[in-house]
Amino acid sequence: MINIKYDSEVIYPYTYDSSNLRGSADLLLIPKSIDELSESLKYCFDNNIKVTISGAGTGITGARVPFGGAIISTERYKQIEISSDLNFVKCGSAVTLKELEDYLEQLNRFLPPNPTEYNASIGGNTATNASGARTFKYGAIRQYIHSLTIVLMNGDILYLTRGQNFVNDNNATIISTNGNNYNFNIPNYQMPNIKNASGYYVRENMDVIDLFIGSEGTLGVFYEIVLKVLPRPEYILGGVIYFDDNNKLFEFVSNLRNLSRGDNSIINSRLIEYFDRKSLDLLKPKYNEIPDLAVGAIWFEQEYSNENEEILLESWYEFISNFTTLIDNTWFAMNSKEHERLKEFRHELPLQVYENLTNNSQKKVGLDTAVPDDKFNILFQHYLDKCPALSLEYVVFGHIGNSHLHANIFCKNDEEYTKAKIFYDETIELSLSLGGTVSAEHGIGKLKTDYLVKMYGDKAVESMRNLKRDLDSKYLLNVNTMFLEN
Ligand SMILES: Cc1cc2nc3c(=O)[nH]c(=O)nc-3n(C[C@H](O)[C@H](O)[C@H](O)COP(=O)(O)OP(=O)(O)OC[C@H]3O[C@@H](n4cnc5c(N)ncnc54)[C@H](O)[C@@H]3O)c2cc1C
Structure with a gap:
C-alpha cells in the first residue's frame, strides 16, 4: 500500500535544488523498497501523473525541480555493502558521497572521480554522470558503474550489468524481470571526445548500461548501484x-x-x-x-x-x-x-x-x-x-x-x-x-535545454525524445529535463 503525501509544507523542500529554479508539485511519494518504488511508479503511470525523481537536491541545473504532478523521493535507499574481494560496493541510490567515502575509508578503498559536493546522492551522481577533481586521471563516475537496478515509469524492473548487453547496429534490446521486451534505436549523433555531460551517451556498439548513466532521470529510477572501487594510494x-x-x-x-x-x-x-x-x-x-x-x-x-x-x-x-x-x-x-x-x-x-x-x-x-x-x-x-x-x-x-x-x-x-x-x-x-560541449559536468537539466539543441541540432534531439518514448511510453518521467517535450 503506497503512502501519498499532499501537504504543501511537506512537499515544499523537494521543489527546488541548488539552482535558482523553484517549482511545485501536487503529491509526494517516498517508497521504502524496490517493490514500493515499482508500485508508486505504476500508480502514477496508470493515472497519467507526471513524475519528477528527487535525489539530494544538490543539482545546479533545475533537473529535479518539479512543475506539477508527483515527486518520487529516493531518500530511503541507504543500504551499503562491500563485495568479499573489496572491489565492488553496492549502494542504495540515496547513499551520499560522504557516507560512501567514510564507509570505504575504513576498508582502505576509494571511489576515484571525487565530485566536490559530498551531500549529493550516488543516484544523483549516476543520473548526471558526475565527475570531479580527480576526473583528470580517473574519468567520470560512468567508468566505475558496474551494475544498475532500475525501475521504469510503468513499474517494470531492470537489472543491467556492464559487459552483458551491447548495442548492435544502433539497436538494443533489454528485458525486464517480468519478461517485457524493450527494443529501441540509439540516436546516432556524434558526441565530442572530451569530458561531457550533455545529452544521452551514444557510441557505436556501446554497452546499454551507459545509456542510463547520465540520462538525468529521464529513462528510469535507479534503486541500487554497484560501483567498482580501488585500493587507496599509499x-x-x-x-x-x-x-x-x-x-x-x-x-x-x-x-x-x-x-x-x-x-x-x-x-x-x-x-x-x-x-x-x-x-x-x-x-x-x-x-x-x-x-x-x-x-x-x-x-x-x-x-x-x-x-x-x-x-x-x-x-x-x-x-x-x-x-x-x-x-x-x-x-x-x-x-x-x-x-x-x-x-x-x-x-x-x-x-x-x-x-x-x-x-x-x-x-x-x-x-x-x-x-x-x-x-x-x-x-x-x-x-x-x-x-x-x-x-x-x-x-x-x-x-x-x-x-x-x-x-x-x-x-x-x-x-x-x-x-x-x-x-x-x-x-x-x-x-x-571549438568542438566543445555545453555542459561537461552538471548536465542540461531544465536550464540548458535550448543549448542542447544548439549543440546537437533538432534532429538529434528528436531522436532523444523517440528513445525516451520507447522506455517511457506515456512520456511521464522527468519531463522537460535535458530536452523539452516538443
Ligand atoms: C557546492 C556544489 C558543488 C558541486 N560540485 C560538483 C562536482 O564537483 N561535480 C559534479 O558533477 N557536480 C557537482 N555539483 C552538482 C551536483 O552535486 C551533482 O549534479 C549531483 O550529481 C546531483 O546529485 P543529487 O543527489 O543532489 O541529485 P538531484 O539534484 O536531486 O537530481 C539531479 C538529477 O538526477 C536525477 N536523479 C536523482 N536521483 C536519481 C535516481 N535515484 N534515479 C534516477 N534519477 C535520479 C534527478 O531527477 C535530476 O534529474 C555541485 C553542486 C554544488 C551545490
Missing part, C-alpha cells in the same frame, strides 16, 4: 601553487598535463584545478595567507610510493620554480590533515558562490563548458579578456586539467543579468565552435 603529495603571471600559469598547466599523461615523468598529477584572482578574493577572508600578488592558483595532487619521496619533492620544486616567483608561498600537503585543508579550500569556493547568491539575493549565470585541450588557450584567453570587461562580479575556477572551467557571473538586477546572459551565449557559441 602516499599523496598535494599543493596549492600561486602564480604572478597568467601566461606562465597556462604554460605550467599545459606542461603538467603533458607530463602527467606521458609514461616517463616522475611528475604525474591526478588532479589539476584552477582558481582565478576573483576566486582567491572570495576565499581571502577565510584564508588570509593567499598572496596579494597572485593572479591565480593551481591545486595539484600526485600519488606516489615511499621510495621516491625525496626525488619527487625535488622534481616538483624545480618544476614549479620555472613558472612562478611565488614558489615560497606554495602550500604543500603530505599528511591527511594537510590534504583535508586543501580539499576544504577547493570546496569552500562553490560554497561561497552559493552563499553569495542566497545572502545577497543575487542571480547567477554559470558556465560549465569544456573544449578539446588543443583549443583551450582560446577559451582561457576569452575568460581572461572578457570577464573583467563585463564590469560585474564573477569567479572563474575548476577543472583546468580537463580544459573545463566554471565561470560564475553574479547579477544584482535584470540589467546585469541581461549583460551576463549575452556573455554566457557568446561563450557557449565559442566553445561549440
Whole structure:
C-alpha cells in the first residue's frame, strides 16, 4: 500500500535544488523498497501523473525541480555493502558521497572521480554522470558503474550489468524481470571526445548500461548501484601553487598535463584545478595567507610510493620554480590533515558562490563548458579578456586539467543579468565552435535545454525524445529535463 503525501509544507523542500529554479508539485511519494518504488511508479503511470525523481537536491541545473504532478523521493535507499574481494560496493541510490567515502575509508578503498559536493546522492551522481577533481586521471563516475537496478515509469524492473548487453547496429534490446521486451534505436549523433555531460551517451556498439548513466532521470529510477572501487594510494603529495603571471600559469598547466599523461615523468598529477584572482578574493577572508600578488592558483595532487619521496619533492620544486616567483608561498600537503585543508579550500569556493547568491539575493549565470585541450588557450584567453570587461562580479575556477572551467557571473538586477546572459551565449557559441560541449559536468537539466539543441541540432534531439518514448511510453518521467517535450 503506497503512502501519498499532499501537504504543501511537506512537499515544499523537494521543489527546488541548488539552482535558482523553484517549482511545485501536487503529491509526494517516498517508497521504502524496490517493490514500493515499482508500485508508486505504476500508480502514477496508470493515472497519467507526471513524475519528477528527487535525489539530494544538490543539482545546479533545475533537473529535479518539479512543475506539477508527483515527486518520487529516493531518500530511503541507504543500504551499503562491500563485495568479499573489496572491489565492488553496492549502494542504495540515496547513499551520499560522504557516507560512501567514510564507509570505504575504513576498508582502505576509494571511489576515484571525487565530485566536490559530498551531500549529493550516488543516484544523483549516476543520473548526471558526475565527475570531479580527480576526473583528470580517473574519468567520470560512468567508468566505475558496474551494475544498475532500475525501475521504469510503468513499474517494470531492470537489472543491467556492464559487459552483458551491447548495442548492435544502433539497436538494443533489454528485458525486464517480468519478461517485457524493450527494443529501441540509439540516436546516432556524434558526441565530442572530451569530458561531457550533455545529452544521452551514444557510441557505436556501446554497452546499454551507459545509456542510463547520465540520462538525468529521464529513462528510469535507479534503486541500487554497484560501483567498482580501488585500493587507496599509499602516499599523496598535494599543493596549492600561486602564480604572478597568467601566461606562465597556462604554460605550467599545459606542461603538467603533458607530463602527467606521458609514461616517463616522475611528475604525474591526478588532479589539476584552477582558481582565478576573483576566486582567491572570495576565499581571502577565510584564508588570509593567499598572496596579494597572485593572479591565480593551481591545486595539484600526485600519488606516489615511499621510495621516491625525496626525488619527487625535488622534481616538483624545480618544476614549479620555472613558472612562478611565488614558489615560497606554495602550500604543500603530505599528511591527511594537510590534504583535508586543501580539499576544504577547493570546496569552500562553490560554497561561497552559493552563499553569495542566497545572502545577497543575487542571480547567477554559470558556465560549465569544456573544449578539446588543443583549443583551450582560446577559451582561457576569452575568460581572461572578457570577464573583467563585463564590469560585474564573477569567479572563474575548476577543472583546468580537463580544459573545463566554471565561470560564475553574479547579477544584482535584470540589467546585469541581461549583460551576463549575452556573455554566457557568446561563450557557449565559442566553445561549440571549438568542438566543445555545453555542459561537461552538471548536465542540461531544465536550464540548458535550448543549448542542447544548439549543440546537437533538432534532429538529434528528436531522436532523444523517440528513445525516451520507447522506455517511457506515456512520456511521464522527468519531463522537460535535458530536452523539452516538443
Ligand atoms: C557546492 C556544489 C558543488 C558541486 N560540485 C560538483 C562536482 O564537483 N561535480 C559534479 O558533477 N557536480 C557537482 N555539483 C552538482 C551536483 O552535486 C551533482 O549534479 C549531483 O550529481 C546531483 O546529485 P543529487 O543527489 O543532489 O541529485 P538531484 O539534484 O536531486 O537530481 C539531479 C538529477 O538526477 C536525477 N536523479 C536523482 N536521483 C536519481 C535516481 N535515484 N534515479 C534516477 N534519477 C535520479 C534527478 O531527477 C535530476 O534529474 C555541485 C553542486 C554544488 C551545490
